Amino acid sequence: MGARGILAAIVGIVQSTIGALAIAFAYIVNYDLFNIQITVQNMLGISVEEHMPLYFLLILTFGFFSIISGFLLIHEWMESR
Amino acid sequence: MRKPETKRELGLFYAIMIALNGAVGIEVFVLLNYAIYLAGPGVVLALLLCGIINILTMLSFCELGAAIPEVGGDYTYAKVAFGGIIAFLIGWLRWLSSTFGATLAAIGFAYMLSYFLPVSIPLTAVAVVIFFTLISVRGIKEADAITVLIALATLSAFVLFGLRQGIKLGAFQPLTQRGLPGIFAATVYTFSMFIGGRAVVAAASRIKEPGKNVPRAILFSAVVIMILYFSVAYVTIGVTPQENLGDPGFPFLTNAAKIFMGDVGGALLAIAGMFAAICSLTTSMMVQSAIIRGLSRDGYFPEFLLIRHKRFGTPYVAIIINSAFLVLFAATGVIEFIGYVAGFAALLGFALINITLIKLRREKPSPFLKRPFKTPLYPFVPILGIIMSLALLVFIERSASLLMFEFIVLALLVYYLRMAGYNRLRVAVGGINLGFVGFIALFLYLTETELVPLVISPLILYALIFVLLVFTLAGILNLITKVR
Numbered sequence: 131m132g133a134r135g136i137l138a139a140i141v142g143i144v145q146s147t148i149g150a151l152a153i154a155f156a157y158i159v160n161y162d163l164f165n166i167q168i169t170v171q172n173m174l175g176i177s178v179e180e181h182m183p184l185y186f187l188l189i190l191t192f193g194f195f196s197i198i199s200g201f202l203l204i205h206e207w208m209e210s211r
Numbered sequence: 212m213r214k215p216e217t218k219r220e221l222g223l224f225y226a227i228m229i230a231l232n233g234a235v236g237i238e239v240f241v242l243l244n245y246a247i248y249l250a251g252p253g254v255v256l257a258l259l260l261c262g263i264i265n266i267l268t269m270l271s272f273c274e275l276g277a278a279i280p281e282v283g284g285d286y287t288y289a290k291v292a293f294g295g296i297i298a299f300l301i302g303w304l305r306w307l308s309s310t311f312g313a314t315l316a317a318i319g320f321a322y323m324l325s326y327f328l329p330v331s332i333p334l335t336a337v338a339v340v341i342f343f344t345l346i347s348v349r350g351i352k353e354a355d356a357i358t359v360l361i362a363l364a365t366l367s368a369f370v371l372f373g374l375r376q377g378i379k380l381g382a383f384q385p386l387t388q389r390g391l392p393g394i395f396a397a398t399v400y401t402f403s404m405f406i407g408g409r410a411v412v413a414a415a416s417r418i419k420e421p422g423k424n425v426p427r428a429i430l431f432s433a434v435v436i437m438i439l440y441f442s443v444a445y446v447t448i449g450v451t452p453q454e455n456l457g458d459p460g461f462p463f464l465t466n467a468a469k470i471f472m473g474d475v476g477g478a479l480l481a482i483a484g485m486f487a488a489i490c491s492l493t494t495s496m497m498v499q500s501a502i503i504r505g506l507s508r509d510g511y512f513p514e515f516l517l518i519r520h521k522r523f524g525t526p527y528v529a530i531i532i533n534s535a536f537l538v539l540f541a542a543t544g545v546i547e548f549i550g551y552v553a554g555f556a557a558l559l560g561f562a563l564i565n566i567t568l569i570k571l572r573r574e575k576p577s578p579f580l581k582r583p584f585k586t587p588l589y590p591f592v593p594i595l596g597i598i599m600s601l602a603l604l605v606f607i608e609r610s611a612s613l614l615m616f617e618f619i620v621l622a623l624l625v626y627y628l629r630m631a632g633y634n635r636l637r638v639a640v641g642g643i644n645l646g647f648v649g650f651i652a653l654f655l656y657l658t659e660t661e662l663v664p665l666v667i668s669p670l671i672l673y674a675l676i677f678v679l680l681v682f683t684l685a686g687i688l689n690l691i692t693k694v695r
Contacts, residue, residue: 134688137684137688138688141681141684141685141688142685144681145681145682145685148678148681157543160610161543161545173666173668173671174665174666174667175664175665175666176665182610183609183610183613186610186613187613187616187617190613190614190617191617191620192647194617194621195640195643195647196682198624198640199640199643199644199685199689200685202636202637202640202689203685203688203689206688206692
């Protein structure tokens with residue numbers, strides 16, 4: 131297993147994790163679990179509720195893509211073993 | 212046409228039972244409540260509209276099921292008519308429809324249980340999915356006629372007791388008090404209550420004289436559930452006080468049962484709902500697993516989904532992966548959202564089935580494809596089915612539309628993966644990764660130079676820089692993939 135394989139594995143796992151966290155975050159914000167919308171509004175200074183479906187779509191797209199890209203890298207590492 | 216591998220052993224009675232088993236599920240017990248909130252007394256019109264659209268498309272199912280009585284139902288018809296992307300999309304929508312049907316059943320079971328015990332809806336729904344996943348891995352049989360008859364008998368008793376109690380016709384005045392948009396929204400929302408009759412086409416390879424029995428079973432079940440659901444809604448509205456109609460969380464059905472059958476009535480309805488939920492869940496899980504394996508056999512999904520358990524002989528990998536999706540959706544515990552998404556998948560799938568019928572009539576006319584049953588008033592009936600199905604999609608809740616849009620994009624991506632090949636996909640993904648990097652870098656530049664009035668805390672800034680680095684590396688690694 132070369133250095134490229136190990137790097138692909140690490141980046142793949144991190145990227146997939148980022149994607150999974152992004153999707154979880156999108157759901158938490160969309161359903162306003164733990165009153166997170168107010169916290170996000172305070173942090174970013176923008177009204178989240180107004181364009182929620184758009185943010186939800188964007189974060190979900192980002193999350194799904196991140197997972198797919200990460201899985202491709204993990205697959206490369208598994209093939210190289 | 213290839214000869215069926217399975218033995219044709221089921222007569223008309225069992226064909227009808229299979230159709231009713233698919234049609235009489237948990238949906239009526241849980242979806243009707245919110246539909247009444249959406250449409251008020253107009254829910255009876257919404258259910259009538261659902262029934263009409265359902266029959267229009269069921270006529271297409273009758274023709275296709277009688278002409279091509281093979282395993283796979285909708286997906287098989289689309290493969291014969293189109294192949295390629297349309298067939299894959301129909302298979303994908305059928306899988307989604309089963310996934311959301313199973314999710315609805317798990318959440319519905321939790322709601323019915325909450326009639327007796329103070330349980331957490333999302334946790335109970337997840338526990339139900341995990342429990343039935345374990346049972347499915349060991350192997351389960353299809354729900355039998357008894358479960359269907361229990362649900363049918365309970366709903367029929369509900370209607371008869373309600374009619375004996377006396378319906379207040381004033382409760383229906385004015386019928387369109389929530390307006391036409393409310394009625395159309397309720398139509399989309401409740402549509403998944405009606406579609407289960409198509410279960411019989413999936414089992415067509417086991418039915419004797421499919422040319423006669425498949426259309427009879429489909430049409431009989433479609434008419435029965437249309438009358439039954441209309442009557443249930445009619446009785447429920449007829450005994451519910453007007454002031455409760457505006458409450459989105461009001462349990463209209465169990466409350467109506469309590470009014471004219473006492474506490475026992477409410478409990479009976481909840482128990483029948485739990486039976487129906489188990490029946491819907493097991494059926495949907497089996498359909499889900501069969502579709503995903505069919506798509507794997509055709510090379511759209513990885514082959515490991517076809518692996519069977521050494522001891523139990525069940526496709527456990529497909530079952531477990533499907534259940535992971537179910538857990539994800541069941542954890543929301545939100546009936547309304549799942550109801551809309553299930554309706555969306557069903558309506559889009561129905562539009563595509565009508566298109567399939569038209570395509571097959573044009574390209575494989577009768578001498579080439581034997582049609583024991585023909586859709587009457589062709590092409591008006593399938594065209595009307597397409598128009599009505601697609602027009603209703605406008606009234607779906609926004610977040611549900613967005614989720615379905617995501618799933619369709621994902622379907623196109625999966626299809627592209629199969630068509631384009633692995634290396635081209637890696638290059639495309641690498642390019643998109645670097646595109647994200649460019650976007651994040653531009654966003655950081657604009658906020659740091661205050662050209663965009665957005666407050667970015669140091670924590671978010673560092674997190675974005677970390678994401679930027681990961682995506683840069685991922686982009687480069689995907690782009691310089693080794694050609695094999």
